Amino acid sequence: MIFKQFRYEPLNQASYLVGCPKAKEAFIIDPIAGLGDDFYILEAADLGLAIVGVFETHVHADYVSCARELAEMNGCPHYLHENAPTTYEYTPFKDGDVFTVGKVDMTCLFTPGHTPEHTSYLITDKSRAEEPWAVLTGDCLFVGDVGRPDLLVGDQALDVMDEGERARTQFATINDLLFTLPDHVEVYPNHYGGSLCGGVNMSGKNSSTIYYEKKYNLAMQKPDAAAFAQFVQDTAKPLPDDYEKIKSYNLGLVEKDELQGAGV
Amino acid sequence: MTPTEVRAAQQEGAAVLDLRTPHPFAAEHLEGALSVQFNRADLVDRVELVFPEDLPMIMHGEPEAIGKVAAKLLSDAGFNVLGHLEGGLKAWKAEGLPVVQLPTMDVDELKERMGEFTVVDARDPFEFKYGHVPGSGILSWTEAWYEADSVDDDPPIAVICGDEIRSVLVASILVRKGKKAELVTGGMVDWVERDYPIEKGMD
Numbered sequence: 001m002i003f004k005q006f007r008y009e010p011l012n013q014a015s016y017l018v019g020c021p022k023a024k025e026a027f028i029i030d031p032i033a034g035l036g037d038d039f040y041i042l043e044a045a046d047l048g049l050a051i052v053g054v055f056e057t058h059v060h061a062d063y064v065s066c067a068r069e070l071a072e073m074n075g076c077p078h079y080l081h082e083n084a085p086t087t088y089e090y091t092p093f094k095d096g097d098v099f100t101v102g103k104v105d106m107t108c109l110f111t112p113g114h115t116p117e118h119t120s121y122l123i124t125d126k127s128r129a130e131e132p133w134a135v136l137t138g139d140c141l142f143v144g145d146v147g148r149p150d151l152l153v154g155d156q157a158l159d160v161m162d163e164g165e166r167a168r169t170q171f172a173t174i175n176d177l178l179f180t181l182p183d184h185v186e187v188y189p190n191h192y193g194g195s196l197c198g199g200v201n202m203s204g205k206n207s208s209t210i211y212y213e214k215k216y217n218l219a220m221q222k223p224d225a226a227a228f229a230q231f232v233q234d235t236a237k238p239l240p241d242d243y244e245k246i247k248s249y250n251l252g253l254v255e256k257d258e259l260q261g262a263g264v
Numbered sequence: 265m266t267p268t269e270v271r272a273a274q275q276e277g278a279a280v281l282d283l284r285t286p287h288p289f290a291a292e293h294l295e296g297a298l299s300v301q302f303n304r305a306d307l308v309d310r311v312e313l314v315f316p317e318d319l320p321m322i323m324h325g326e327p328e329a330i331g332k333v334a335a336k337l338l339s340d341a342g343f344n345v346l347g348h349l350e351g352g353l354k355a356w357k358a359e360g361l362p363v364v365q366l367p368t369m370d371v372d373e374l375k376e377r378m379g380e381f382t383v384v385d386a387r388d389p390f391e392f393k394y395g396h397v398p399g400s401g402i403l404s405w406t407e408a409w410y411e412a413d414s415v416d417d418d419p420p421i422a423v424i425c426g427d428e429i430r431s432v433l434v435a436s437i438l439v440r441k442g443k444k445a446e447l448v449t450g451g452m453v454d455w456v457e458r459d460y461p462i463e464k465g466m467d
Contacts, residue, residue, distance in 0.1 A: 024285040024286070024287065037327075037329070038329040041327050041329050041330060042304065042329065042330065042333060045283070045302045045303060045304075045325075045330050046302075046303040046304055046305065047303075048285060048301060048303065048429070049285070050284065050285050050288060050326075073327040073328075073329075074326075074327055075326075
């Protein structure tokens with residue numbers, strides 16, 4: 001298989017290409033407008049791969065997504081978890097759905113907490129083994145930290161779960177789902193280092209393993225969900241600039257010109 | 265270039281270089297197009313090895329950005345690039361212009377129907393020498409443009425390479441030169457994986 005992480009340093013953001021050289025097809029996960037549609041198109045083409053699906057782990061609040069445009073340009077679906085409350089159409093999936101390019105399986109793991117539609121993607125390279133080797137954790141689990149639960153707007157911000165409840169959901173999701181994956185599974189997050197989507201303990205390192213995070217992720221060392229929620233609140237960074245505007249754009253609530261350059 | 269401009273240039277002898285991967289090309293492409301898979305690293309080198317420098321060329325990439333970048337890379341390198349197809353295959357078909365398929369077969373079908381094809385290997389001589397389909401001949405990808413006319417297409421030609429990238433290029437050249445040619449998908453990688461017979465040497 002072909003696996004590539006693209007880092008956008010100004011926002012400490014990571015997007016991904018997951019592809020199969022035999023099938024000559026690839027998925028793009030969490031593309032960022034800062035790099036731009038053409039960047040992903042040319043990167044995939046350089047690897048001899050056609051883009052056949054664009055996925056997002058969740059609707060982002062700290063950067064402008066280019067998933068809609070990239071999917072449109074490639075004439076392929078834009079996938080989001082069925083809970084995503086966007087005003088535009090996307091191709092919905094459910095927890096457990098499996099998407100395949102050639103010998104590579106990508107399994108959708110519903111991991112709510114950071115947002116109510118948040119999904120992680122488990123990667124299995126069947127040309128080597130039936131066991132997964134990596135998980136794209138989005139803004140659920142970071143290297144050394146976890147995704148913050150307070151970057152929502154509109155109906156999502158007002159929904160039945162308050163911030164504290166969302167933090168408790170995040171704790172359960174990581175413990176009960178991600179930390180039950182095999183120890184060797186590599187963790188590839190949507191952010192690293194200075195990103196404002198996590199707290200002060202985020203590492204500048206761009207990947208980790210389930211074993212290492214289980215053992216050394218500070219927030220996840222807390223004994224229970226309440227202590228975890230308190231820790232996340234105490235170690236939070238300032239809110240990202242313009243996050244309401246950016247999230248509104250990514251949801252389709254406002255047009256691009258209203259962004260006035262925010263989030264790229 | 266608009267689809268009608270591309271068609272007019274084709275009729276004047278220009279070649280459309282289809283920059284997509286082999287399978288979408290085989291499924292559907294502009295009539296007369298040549299399959300040259302894109303990448304920024306060595307597109308120019310490969311085009312230089314395959315085609316004469318004065319051949320007028322038009323780029324077809326999907327999405328369009330690929331066609332634009334390829335046009336710039338090749339014209340910067342001194343090739344005679346007329347432009348790229350605007351709007352891609354969709355715009356071409358909307359104008360009612362002709363699209364064609366390249367017939368394909370996998371290695372199992374090739375083995376079963378062996379006598380029904382002239383098997384042509386598109387790889388470099390050193391690869392061919394190391395091991396090829398018994399009874400196949402070599403038409404190396406760098407020679408194909410110049411030697412296609414001398415290939416007998418009765419029975420029709422089945423083109424194979426290591427994977428599919430050079431075989432689809434050679435098959436598209438043969439078709440452009442009026443020959444009956446088909447593409448063997450999966451290439452020697454699949455042939456060897458199935459443990460099918462191999463012949464060594466140059467004869």
